[in-house]
Amino acid sequence: MKVFVFSYRDFDEAEYFTKCSQELGIELGICREAPSLENLNLAEGYEYISILTSKIDSPLLEKMKELGIRMISTRTIGYDHIDCAKARELGIQISNAPYSPNGVADYAIMLMLMASRKMKHIMERSDIQDFSLKGIQGREFASFTVGIVGTGRIGKTVLKHLSGFGCKLLAYDLYPSQEAEQYATYVSLEELFAQCDLISLHTPLTEDNYHMINAESISRMKERVILVNTARGGLIDSEALIEGLEKGKIGAAALDVVEKEFGLYYFDLKSEVLDNRELAILKSFPNVIVTPHMAFYTDRDVHDMVYASLKSCLLASRGEENPWRVQ
Ligand code: NAI
DSSP: OEEEESSOOTTTHHHHHHHHHHHHTOEEEEOSSOOOTTTGGGGTTOSEEEEOSOOBOHHHHHHHHHHTOOEEEESSSOOTTBOHHHHHHHTOEEEOOOOOTHHHHHHHHHHHHHHHTTHHHHHHHHHTTOOOOTTOOOOOGGGOEEEEEOOSHHHHHHHHHHTTTTOEEEEEOSSOOHHHHTTOEEOOHHHHHHHOSEEEEOSOOOTTTTTOBOHHHHHTSOTTEEEEEOSOGGGBOHHHHHHHHHTTSEEEEEESOOTTOTTTTTSOOTTSOOSOHHHHHHHHSTTEEEOOSOTTOSHHHHHHHHHHHHHHHHHHHTTOOOTTEEO
């Protein structure tokens, strides 16, 4: 069987694509760019395609249907970049690629510690040999009440790993998990917002939770609350976040994901003027850490993403049950 891979990366994925495709007996077609109306013809003759986090909208899906593409496998956990309703309407299957939650969980905890210890500011000042103390005093993490929104694979891992830090742990999820209850107390979202010194997001982005963090929810949070987002940019209203930071209501933020990151992240744009003012403002604040959607980026996770994507295409082609299929 054959799979056409878009957004193929030579420097890290190639090794795993070669190994996994040989192991699974899959012939690969490759394109280093994201799928577009201009290059989609390259996938002609392929029923299965593998993609990364590029926007897959209605016109692109229509064209895929014309080309006979039966399944899109995204080498990511999140799949909100795909218009799933349209794909369903056209009968195109979608699958995602869950990987070890440790990479994202470690990264989220690193951001929590960095934000609470003002690490961006400390590093910037060290770089210019400013070794003074004023303005960089941190807050003790063990004294925090930390709120985890979303206790799926990543949120649970964060809770488990945080349990050694001595902080009080609260959690919120639409479907509470017994495993998470070993480490945290479930409360309502309102209580979590009101009681936590630090809030970390670990839910997918859906229609229901778009801008879950907005001016109104921020107003109900504790003074100097720290917000950490390694989930999806659309969970936070950037304008409200900026206002909260400007007013000092929000003490710090650490954002691995932001709104309107499509077309920016994973490209070298250092000579470009970016079409994302909120990102420019957020990056300029000393108490905001911005990283370009990197939380997943470990050796283990890249291997798992490639393997799961190819394996799910193989299972679908054989009509076997595909654990990674998105309903
Ligand atoms: P998961 O599917 O195992 O867990 C998601 C949890 O969120 C579930 O327990 C679900 O019940 C809960 N949930 C869904 N909607 C909710 C809502 N409105 N309110 C409260 N809880 C809600 O997913 P996993 O693997 O833990 O990943 C979580 C998210 O992390 C992904 O959806 C993705 O957006 C993001 N992610 C970010 C990465 C990065 O590199 N920054 C890498 C991987 C994932």
